[in-house]
Amino acid sequence: MASIFTKIINGDIPCYKIAEDDDHFAFLDINPNAKGHTLCVPKKEVDKILDMDEASYMKLMAFSRKVGLALEKAVPCKRVGMTVIGLEVPHVHVHLIPLQSMANATFQHKENLTPEAFEKVAEEIRAALT
Template identity: 55%
Template sequence: MASIFSRIVTGEIPAHKIAETDDYLAFLDVFPIVRGHTLVIPKKEIDYLFDLDDELYVGLMRFARQIAPAIEKAVPCKRIGVSVIGLEVPHAHIHLIPMNSMADMNFNHKLKTTPEELADVAAQIRSFL
């Protein structure tokens, strides 16, 4: 069965997309830990980040590096944190998280957001790409 991220890639499940190429997709986490929390994935479904071949892995990091400055401009912060957990969805992904302190990387805390708020944040981030 396809992962939820693969279903987002195919359009079966809607997402607040930030950017997309033939091989990669960035979209907002629907259960963000902070405003602007973005997921970056390869479109090819591979469970574990370190199972990606070199080209896909490096491409994913390059793609994330293009997205991070736009997030930082849309959601003022000290830096964009990067986290790879990978246990919650069996599809390689990285989290880009606006940070002002280490507390902003607390995955046990989720924001309550509305679809309208997520759409607004996504539009703000896209405006800086």
């Protein structure tokens, strides 16, 4: 059965897409810790990051870095935090979170955004990718 992230990648579930290449997909987290919280996922379903072969792992990190650099340009923050955590979805995902304080990294503080605010920040991050 396809993971929710595979359904997003395939267009079965809508998302605020940030970037895509042949092997990866990035989109805004719909329950963000902070404005701009982005998920980077491999298109191939792999449950745990350490189950990835080294080449795929390094490509995911390079893709995440590229998206993270754009995120840092687009969303004012002290830094962009990166974490690989979570048991909810059996599909590797890298969280890129604009940090103002460590509260943004705890997954206990959530930001409420309107659809328009999601789209605006997605556009800003995409623009910073070029």
